[in-house]
Amino acid sequence: MRVSIAGVVATAILAISAASASAGEVWMWACHGPNGQSLSSGGVLVGDSSGTAAAGGSCDTAGTDAARTLTATGAGGSAWVKISVPDGLNVKRVRIVRKANGLGTAGAATYTATYGPKPNTATTPPTTFPADTLPDTDFSNAAPEFAVSGAGELTLKLSCTATPCTGSLDVQRVAFLVEDNDAPFALGVNRNNPVVTTRDKLLNEKGEVLRDAAGNELYYVDEVPMILSGKDSGTGIDHAVVSIFGPGLSAPTSDIVEFDCTDLSPGDATNDRPLDRTKCGDAAGKAFAKKWRDLIPGTGGTYGRSVVFFDAAGNRTTALDNDLFEVSVISKPISTRTLSIGTDPLSLPETPGAPKPPSGGVQGAQRNQCRTPRLSVVLSSKPVRVSKGTPVLQYKKAYKFTGRLTCVIDGKRRSAPKRTKVSILNKVGKKTVRKPNTAIRDKGGVNLKLKFVSSRTVIFRYTNADGQKSEVKIKVRVTKKKK
Numbered sequence: 001m002r003v004s005i006a007g008v009v010a011t012a013i014l015a016i017s018a019a020s021a022s023a024g025e026v027w028m029w030a031c032h033g034p035n036g037q038s039l040s041s042g043g044v045l046v047g048d049s050s051g052t053a054a055a056g057g058s059c060d061t062a063g064t065d066a067a068r069t070l071t072a073t074g075a076g077g078s079a080w081v082k083i084s085v086p087d088g089l090n091v092k093r094v095r096i097v098r099k100a101n102g103l104g105t106a107g108a109a110t111y112t113a114t115y116g117p118k119p120n121t122a123t124t125p126p127t128t129f130p131a132d133t134l135p136d137t138d139f140s141n142a143a144p145e146f147a148v149s150g151a152g153e154l155t156l157k158l159s160c161t162a163t164p165c166t167g168s169l170d171v172q173r174v175a176f177l178v179e180d181n182d183a184p185f186a187l188g189v190n191r192n193n194p195v196v197t198t199r200d201k202l203l204n205e206k207g208e209v210l211r212d213a214a215g216n217e218l219y220y221v222d223e224v225p226m227i228l229s230g231k232d233s234g235t236g237i238d239h240a241v242v243s244i245f246g247p248g249l250s251a252p253t254s255d256i257v258e259f260d261c262t263d264l265s266p267g268d269a270t271n272d273r274p275l276d277r278t279k280c281g282d283a284a285g286k287a288f289a290k291k292w293r294d295l296i297p298g299t300g301g302t303y304g305r306s307v308v309f310f311d312a313a314g315n316r317t318t319a320l321d322n323d324l325f326e327v328s329v330i331s332k333p334i335s336t337r338t339l340s341i342g343t344d345p346l347s348l349p350e351t352p353g354a355p356k357p358p359s360g361g362v363q364g365a366q367r368n369q370c371r372t373p374r375l376s377v378v379l380s381s382k383p384v385r386v387s388k389g390t391p392v393l394q395y396k397k398a399y400k401f402t403g404r405l406t407c408v409i410d411g412k413r414r415s416a417p418k419r420t421k422v423s424i425l426n427k428v429g430k431k432t433v434r435k436p437n438t439a440i441r442d443k444g445g446v447n448l449k450l451k452f453v454s455s456r457t458v459i460f461r462y463t464n465a466d467g468q469k470s471e472v473k474i475k476v477r478v479t480k481k482k483k
Helices: none
Strands: 024-030 044-048 053-057 068-072 078-084 091-101 110-116 132-134 145-147 153-159 168-180 185-190 195-198 227-231 237-245 253-258 272-274 283-287 300-311 316-330 338-344 371-381 385-387 390-394 399-409 412-415 421-428 431-439 445-450 456-463 469-479
Touching: 044 053, 044 068, 068 153, 091 110, 091 153, 153 168, 185 300, 185 316, 227 237, 227 300, 253 283, 371 456, 371 469, 399 456, 399 469
Parallel strands: 024 272, 053 078, 195 316, 338 371, 390 469
Antiparallel strands: 024 168, 044 078, 053 068, 068 078, 068 168, 078 153, 091 145, 091 168, 110 132, 110 153, 185 227, 227 283, 237 253, 237 300, 300 316, 371 399, 385 390, 399 412, 399 445, 421 431, 421 456, 456 469
């Protein structure tokens, strides 16, 4: 069982917009990338008007020669490819990479390229608008470029006016030059404060490290990562830079959280991205990959963090700037099963000079019933505050602790029998003092109130007749201040 740190996890959803720090131009590609990469067919529509016209091929096959092929052989037939640019993109130019096969000669099909407003699909049938014809007539140029404006629709069409028509057009890929001057929007940063972690791994009875289904090692504390979300109506969220600084770190430790809007040509000076809103658009659910246990030295302390989002054009937004938070690196107590801090409202007072109670072993008929014990105890009252992972409690105020003891009885794990005794010890400095036992209630429940006059470690311990032990250690600090 892993530790659950409850009641001390804070989630902040930050809606912060910042001024643009820089702007850039991005080529956004449809059907295939600049080097023939297969891209999504989203936004790429194909069609034909009769059996004597066809639009074949696919955007799903990679290769510099892979293409959508248009043919139109019968009178009145036409085939086309339409590429729709998402709203919000400020398109300045279009590059059409295509190969003309026997076009521009007598008897060949007629090729036209147009760019204009997208149809209004809110009407039935959709309302269309006039488009500008692009002067794409030089077939010796395999990748001509043309000036266009705004988010529209590109139509590449092959048509036949008299039978027979010859020739075909291979539409290999299309790119739109987009200018983006607007900063992205930091939609949210899910962060936990304090951060609680450990370097202690979970072991089985043979001392072997336990692993999950994916083969990852399991730890005593299941860390809560930062989750980053961004929104961008332009070229899309590219990455975020997370910086951590504080005690034991000679310089800020930075890490890049990559989103899905990857550069299609990282080896050259051009900025090439897919024209795909599922990849280059809003971004959510990406986690800061570094583990706190590997990042924070020693036992932790007060640290700061900054988070900056970048879009594909280089514009930036600062989401967190020197955000202070607490980190506690804890160790696994022997046989401890659960340690948590609750948030419910908040007796068993300390009694100086009280006689020592019997040990926490089960008496009478219970002695051989509770095998392989597992004890869990939580502070279920709200502390004054939490400092470096340690709850701070009010001087002489009663605080409620709850939990459960389970045993293997008749081969099955069950709640411990009612009135089973659990020992309570207090460790102050190097001295450990035994306190009155508490009895297990129905369904193995532990439920008691304690109040303290000084800082200490409270130890809840159960030991069965065979010496098998399970215990929980909860360190508390005591203050006379009310805040």
